[in-house]
Amino acid sequence: xxxxxxxxxxxxxxxxxxxxxxxxxxxxxxxxxxxxxxxxxxxxxxxxxxxxxxxxxxxxxxxxxxxxxxxxxxxxxxxxxxxxxxxxxxxxxxxxxxxxxxxxxxxxxxxxxxxxxxxxxxxxxxxxxxxxxxxxxxxxxxxxxxxxxxxxxxxxxxxxxxxxxxxxxxxxxxxxxxxxxxxxxxxxxxxxxxxxxxxxxxxxxxxxxxxxxxxxxxxxxxxxxxxxxxxxxxxxxxxxxxxxxxxxxxxxxxxxxxxxxxxxxxxxxxxxxxxxxxxxxxxxxxxxxxxxxxxxxxxxxxxxxxxxxxxxxxxxxxxxxxxxxxxxxxxxxxxxxxxxxxxxxxxxxxxxxxxxxxxxxxxxxxxxxxxxxxxxxxxxxxxxxxxxxxxxxxxxxxxxxxxxxxxxxxxxxxxxxxxxxxxxxxxxxxxxxxxxxxxxxxxxxxxxxxxxxxxxxxxxxxxxxxxxxxxxxxxxxxxxxxxxxxxxxxxxxxxxxxxxxxxxxxxxxxxxxxxxxxxxxxxxxxxxxxxxxxxxxxxxxxxxxxxxxxxxxxxxxxxxxxxxxxxxxxxxxxxxxxxxxxxxxxxxxxxxxxxxxxxxxxxxxxxxxxxxxxxxxxxxxxxxxxxxxxxxxx
Numbered sequence: 001x002x003x004x005x006x007x008x009x010x011x012x013x014x015x016x017x018x019x020x021x022x023x024x025x026x027x028x029x030x031x032x033x034x035x036x037x038x039x040x041x042x043x044x045x046x047x048x049x050x051x052x053x054x055x056x057x058x059x060x061x062x063x064x065x066x067x068x069x070x071x072x073x074x075x076x077x078x079x080x081x082x083x084x085x086x087x088x089x090x091x092x093x094x095x096x097x098x099x100x101x102x103x104x105x106x107x108x109x110x111x112x113x114x115x116x117x118x119x120x121x122x123x124x125x126x127x128x129x130x131x132x133x134x135x136x137x138x139x140x141x142x143x144x145x146x147x148x149x150x151x152x153x154x155x156x157x158x159x160x161x162x163x164x165x166x167x168x169x170x171x172x173x174x175x176x177x178x179x180x181x182x183x184x185x186x187x188x189x190x191x192x193x194x195x196x197x198x199x200x201x202x203x204x205x206x207x208x209x210x211x212x213x214x215x216x217x218x219x220x221x222x223x224x225x226x227x228x229x230x231x232x233x234x235x236x237x238x239x240x241x242x243x244x245x246x247x248x249x250x251x252x253x254x255x256x257x258x259x260x261x262x263x264x265x266x267x268x269x270x271x272x273x274x275x276x277x278x279x280x281x282x283x284x285x286x287x288x289x290x291x292x293x294x295x296x297x298x299x300x301x302x303x304x305x306x307x308x309x310x311x312x313x314x315x316x317x318x319x320x321x322x323x324x325x326x327x328x329x330x331x332x333x334x335x336x337x338x339x340x341x342x343x344x345x346x347x348x349x350x351x352x353x354x355x356x357x358x359x360x361x362x363x364x365x366x367x368x369x370x371x372x373x374x375x376x377x378x379x380x381x382x383x384x385x386x387x388x389x390x391x392x393x394x395x396x397x398x399x400x401x402x403x404x405x406x407x408x409x410x411x412x413x414x415x416x417x418x419x420x421x422x423x424x425x426x427x428x429x430x431x432x433x434x435x436x437x438x439x440x441x442x443x444x445x446x447x448x449x450x451x452x453x454x455x456x457x458x459x460x461x462x463x464x465x466x467x468x469x470x471x472x473x474x475x476x477x478x479x480x481x482x483x484x485x486x487x488x489x490x491x492x493x494x495x496x497x498x499x500x501x502x503x504x505x506x507x508x509x510x511x512x513x514x515x516x517x518x519x520x521x522x523x524x525x526x527x528x529x530x531x532x533x534x535x536x537x538x539x540x541x542x543x544x545x546x547x548x549x550x551x552x553x554x555x556x557x558x559x560x561x562x563x564x565x566x567x568x569x570x571x572x573x574x575x576x577x578x579x580x581x582x583x584x585x586x587x588x589x590x591x592x593x594x595x596x597x598x599x600x601x602x603x604x605x606x607x608x609x610x611x612x613x614x615x616x617x618x619x620x621x622x623x624x625x626x627x628x629x630x631x632x633x634x
Contacts (some may be wrong), residue, residue: 011356012239016386016421017419022463023276026068028081028296036107040626041053041054041088041091041625041630042088042091042092042623042624042625042626042627043622043623044092044095044096044099044621044622044623044624045095045096045098045099045622045623045626046099046622047095047099047619048264049088049092049095052270053091054087054088054091054630055136057082057087057090057091058084061087062078062083062085063302064077065077065078072199080445081540081631083633084630085630087630088625088630092623092625093618094161096617096618096621096623097164097614097617098157098161098164099621100617101160101161101163101164102160104164106160106164107160108156108159108160108163112159116155116159135358151359152634158626162325176594178596179594179597179601180589180594181599182597182601183586183589183593183594184585184586184587184589185540186539186540186541186597187539187541187586188498188539188540188555188583188584188585188586189537189538189539189583189584190537190554190555190559190580190582191535191536191537191538191580191581191582191583191584192535192536192538192544192554192578192579192580192581193532193534193535193536193578193579193581194531194532194533194576194577194578194579195515195518195530195531195532195576195577195579196533196574196575196576197512197514197515197574197575197576197577198511198519198574199504199507199508199510199511199573199574200507201507201511202507202510202511202514203503203504203507205507205510206503206506206507208499208502208503208506208509209486212502213491213495213498213499213502214491214495216498216501216502217491217494217495217498219490220610224488224489224494225486225487225488225489225490226484226486226487226489227429227435227436227437227486228350228435228436228454228483228484228485228486228601229433229434229435229439229483229484230433230434230453230454230459230480230481230482230483230484231430231431231432231433231480231481231482232430232431232434232453232478232479232480232481233417233419233428233429233431233478233479233481234391234428234429234430234431234444234476234477234478234479235417235420235421235426235427235428235429235477235478236405236426236429236474236475236476237399237402237403237424237426237467237474237475237476238399238473238474238475239395239396239399239473239474240473241426242398242399242402243391243392243395245425246391246394246395246398248387248390248391251527252390253383253386253387253390254379256386256389256390257379257382257383257386259490264382265374265375266331266372266373266374266375267333267334267373267374268334268371268372268374269331269332269333269347269369269371269372269373270328270331270332270346270348270368270370270537271328271329271330271331271332271368271370271371271372272307272332272366272367272369273309273310273313273322273326273327273328273366273367273369274313274317274319274322274327274329274341274364274365274366275292275295275298275302275309275312275313275316275323275327275355275364275365276317276318276319276323276362276363276364277291277292277295277298277316277317277318277356277362277363277603278291278318278362279291279292279358279361279362279363280360280361280362281360287503291362291363292356292358292363294363295353295355295356295362295363295364296356298312298316298365299353299355299356299365302348302353302365302367303353306351306353306367307610309326309327309353310326310327310328311326311366312324313327314326314327318362318463323327327367331370331372333373334346338358338359338360338361340357340358340363341357341359341366344357344364344366345366345368348366348368348549349368349369350369350370350371351367351368352367352368353366353367400475402424403467403475405423406420406423406424406467406475406477407466407467407475409468409625410464410465410466410467411424411464413463413464413465414457414463415462415463415464416464416479417464417478417479420477430481431478433445434450434453436450436454437450438450438490444470444476444478445471446468446476448468448471449465449468449470449478451478452465452466452468453465453478453480458478458479458480459480459483462479462480463479464478464479465477465478465479470582488541504573508573511573511574511575512569512575514575515575515576515577516567516575518530518577519565519566519567519577522565522577522579523565530577532579535581535582536585538551538554540555546578547570547571549568550568550570550576550578553566553568553578554566554578554580557580559580559583562580562581562583563579563581563583564579564580564582565577565578565579565580566578566580
């Protein structure tokens with residue numbers, strides 16, 4: 001009936017929530033095509049994965065690893081072929097699932113989209129528990145620099161993919177009787193004791209051939225080679241360091257504020273109420289005249305009693321969306337309503353009542369209830385933020401210039417890092433020993449930097465390394481302090497080490513042999529003198545200190561006759577005999593336990609179903625990969 005009000009509310013809701021959705025499945029480049037059509041990493045089911053999109057996905061994965069490992073991640077891992085391939089595989093898989101979803105007719109309606117958006121806490125007041133805040137949304141949208149339609153498209157496509165995965169995962173089914181049986185097995189408890197055969201107990205029995213150590217040394221000389229290594233002094237030029245050196249003047253802050261005032265102003269919004277008397281475009285002149293006369297009569301009535309506006313709207317308004325709310329349309333910015341209505345609202349004063357205003361929907365009596373926005377915060381309130389922005393801008397320009405000059409200086413004045421240190425006010429740092437595989441500190445473990453460090457120019461000619469980017473906006477150059485070539489450790493230096501190693505290996509064999517012999521006796525029912533640990537209650541979920549392979553072995557035992565025994569080599573070389581002396585079964589499964597277990601089983605079987613479905617679709621899909629496009633640029 002009054003469609004423009006309804007559509008206005010939907011669009012507003014969409015805008016408020018879109019920015020909070022983590023678009024995990026697709027990059028922005030998938031929706032907003034541009035750039036060189038030849039910039040293609042892969043083509044999947046007719047859609048391109050571009051170099052830009054791959055690079056962004058790789059950057060996000062690298063950043064996630066950095067955060068997860070608190071910055072201690074090896075740079076070699078971040079640039080590894082394995083990580084790059086994993087990122088590409090994920091992008092390919094997502095394209096395949098999305099193509100299958102479209103083919104299957106998976107869609108997301110406007111109503112569904114609105115429901116998702118309405119549940120996003122990031123744009124709600126009171127820390128996510130209150131109502132939507134357009135102010136929060138507008139600020140975020142402005143920072144992202146994206147259109148409303150673009151974000152709506154992102155969200156819709158992401159939800160389609162999510163639903164497709166959900167439908168794949170939801171195809172499995174397991175009868176209640178089977179679930180209960182699995183649950184009882186999962187919760188079965190076994191009392192387990194251990195008898196440990198430690199290699200150290202058998203070391204005294206080991207007898208090595210007098211020439212065993214020498215023979216091992218001769219056969220494994222590479223094991224006893226000391227790698228080539230260096231110690232270096234180095235300097236780092238970084239955007240962060242440049243930023244600390246940048247000064248910002250009050251005039252620069254003021255100028256930025258004046259030039260970017262629009263960024264600090266919240267768009268004006270107006271809250272209006274209305275009474276609609278409908279007169280659609282198909283109405284006859286007589287019907288329109290009758291509707292207008294009724295609107296004029298209502299206008300006269302509300303002007304006499306403005307406080308009765310809400311009651312009159314409830315009784316008379318023919319807008320089903322707002323009539324029950326006393327005509328309240330909520331806040332909205334300019335341009336959200338049809339033009340005649342919009343012009344009227346933004347030409348009124350608070351408390352003013354105008355009408356009848358004609359639109360394609362009929363005749364409106366409009367009351368302006370409130371105005372908000374249209375003004376920005378005071379200069380002092382945003383001054384710290386502006387200072388930071390100006391500082392970042394100046395540092396970015398300065399770093400771009402400094403990076404080129406830094407590279408030139410360390411190359412053109414190769415005998416020392418001092419010219420670069422003096423020019424850019426850098427701090428000299430010294431490394432620990434570094435090999436071709438890396439060293440201390442981990443920051444230096446960059447493949448390209450290590451290659452430069454062990455180049456002939458740096459090692460033999462004693463020149464500076466070239467300036468290498470070891471992280472975004474971070475360049476390093478180094479100079480050799482000390483160099484030790486690769487060397488063979490003499491037999492005399494490692495003889496004792498070899499003897500210990502060979503003794504340990506033979507002791508492990510003796511421990512296993514004795515343990516297996518004792519296990520065979522126990523299984524025959526013979527009496528064996530062993531020292532058993534106290535019994536520990538173990539389930540498949542609660543290992544009781546046993547390593548996973550031991551738990552699997554213990555629950556693989558036939559417990560029909562107790563005690564039951566099983567032997568296993570532990571990861572540390574010990575041989576362990578496990579004794580199961582008691583089994584406690586779960587007799588019943590209550591509804592709550594069954595529900596929780598069912599969810600676990602569904603999750604696991606769902607993941608397997610998704611993997612199986614994806615593997616099947618992948619075989620049929622037309623996937624073209626450009627392997628060179630994902631190689632690391634050297």
